[in-house]
Amino acid sequence: MTDSDTAAFAANPFRLNLDQQKKRARELQRAFNADNADALSRVHVWRETLSAPLKLADAQFVIARELGLPSWPKLKAHIEALDASTRFIRGGNISDADRRTLHIRCGSDIGEALTLAGFEGRFLEYSNPFCQGPVTPDGDWLARRADFLAEAYGGEMDRSEGDIRAGLMAEEEGLAQAADYERVVLWFEHDSYDQLILARVLAAFAEMRGRPRIELVSTDSFPGAERFIGIGQLPPEALHMLWSSRTAVTEAQLALGARIWAALRAGDPTDLWTIAENGAAALPFMSGALLRHLQELPGVADGLSLTQRLILRILHDRGPLTAGRIFAALMRDYEPLPWLGDLMFWHILREMTRCADPLLEIAPGEDWPKREVALTEAGRACLDGRLDYMSLSPPERWVGGVRLLPGAPVWRWDEESRALRMR
Numbered sequence: 001m002t003d004s005d006t007a008a009f010a011a012n013p014f015r016l017n018l019d020q021q022k023k024r025a026r027e028l029q030r031a032f033n034a035d036n037a038d039a040l041s042r043v044h045v046w047r048e049t050l051s052a053p054l055k056l057a058d059a060q061f062v063i064a065r066e067l068g069l070p071s072w073p074k075l076k077a078h079i080e081a082l083d084a085s086t087r088f089i090r091g092g093n094i095s096d097a098d099r100r101t102l103h104i105r106c107g108s109d110i111g112e113a114l115t116l117a118g119f120e121g122r123f124l125e126y127s128n129p130f131c132q133g134p135v136t137p138d139g140d141w142l143a144r145r146a147d148f149l150a151e152a153y154g155g156e157m158d159r160s161e162g163d164i165r166a167g168l169m170a171e172e173e174g175l176a177q178a179a180d181y182e183r184v185v186l187w188f189e190h191d192s193y194d195q196l197i198l199a200r201v202l203a204a205f206a207e208m209r210g211r212p213r214i215e216l217v218s219t220d221s222f223p224g225a226e227r228f229i230g231i232g233q234l235p236p237e238a239l240h241m242l243w244s245s246r247t248a249v250t251e252a253q254l255a256l257g258a259r260i261w262a263a264l265r266a267g268d269p270t271d272l273w274t275i276a277e278n279g280a281a282a283l284p285f286m287s288g289a290l291l292r293h294l295q296e297l298p299g300v301a302d303g304l305s306l307t308q309r310l311i312l313r314i315l316h317d318r319g320p321l322t323a324g325r326i327f328a329a330l331m332r333d334y335e336p337l338p339w340l341g342d343l344m345f346w347h348i349l350r351e352m353t354r355c356a357d358p359l360l361e362i363a364p365g366e367d368w369p370k371r372e373v374a375l376t377e378a379g380r381a382c383l384d385g386r387l388d389y390m391s392l393s394p395p396e397r398w399v400g401g402v403r404l405l406p407g408a409p410v411w412r413w414d415e416e417s418r419a420l421r422m423r
Helices: 005-010 018-033 037-046 055-067 072-090 111-116 143-155 161-180 190-208 236-243 250-262 270-279 286-294 308-318 323-334 342-351 375-384
Strands: 101-105 121-124 182-190 214-221 360-362 372-375 395-400 401-406 411-414 419-422
Touching: 018 072, 037 055, 037 375, 055 072, 055 395, 072 236, 111 121, 111 236, 111 372, 121 161, 143 161, 143 270, 161 190, 182 190, 190 250, 190 286, 214 236, 236 342, 250 286, 270 286, 270 419, 286 395, 308 323, 308 342, 308 372, 308 375, 308 419, 323 342, 323 372, 342 360
Parallel strands: 101 121, 101 182, 182 214
Antiparallel strands: 360 372, 395 401, 411 419
């Protein structure tokens, strides 16, 4: 690694040091006892009735809670486990040496970190983003995906439709070749991007003859100094810790994955909603992910997807911003279950300008994250519920197998009752 890579690696917010946290607790204690406003606010989030003089144990409790753990002893135990994983890796140990292993992940983000963590198995990226664009039940569904991805992201990625199609086919072939391994390990977090791909992968394994042992690494949290969004944020020692928590995939999970994959591709989202409400217990994070996916249907009151509504809300709250700053605010502060990649977000932003009365104004420029975005009067009217976005002839949109055509009745999401409506 270069010096800059090494510095970034060392600064990972999920790499915790006990001495550092002890120092932070003492600093918080001193600041609270000096009536520092920020310190008072931080402590009262967790212990509303505390007053000066603040005990060190109480400051340590607040530090632990801020990092995502229930107590200071739990924080110490977590850091000790991280340190033990670091020693294991530095000892040259191979985590997956006992079986010929294939690691599958919905992106390339942990590929290098797995190698650094002492994994030698082959890595397969399977990253077809089923949470955006058409996912249909017909035989040429992969070609439809390639067409959409080329139109939505191809220009920004400088990739042709042919290149994208070849990449999708290579992913499918890699999935089919999983039977050549003794073990397959699936690395997926809790959001709809990951969980919908997980459903596809499980559906493929449900049909596979002579399939290998399948294991799942899945989480919705990890202690650290910033919001956990995904496994790709984590340092190698954290991946090693997650490895120790992996579980064997059951027949019930394979069957559920196959059912979700079929429901996702249907033109009627009712079965997907039914699974989300009542039938996803075998996969703990699936219900929340499916409900978040359904929130991308037009809202009953305003015709907006949840993502579109949150974008308008950010601009309403903060005024004109660059596209990159909107994306950062969405991921850090507004989105309840972050799932978007940056190019997926940019596609949504552009679509909101391609209707009869645009919801946004985007300044010209070559580097899209630096282009300023402002709310229009139509955007304000939609946000206030005075205007239905679907009445503005927006571009055709798909949510899985559900096609959303302006000027026709469409499936909508009723947030208040958490139910589907056709209107």
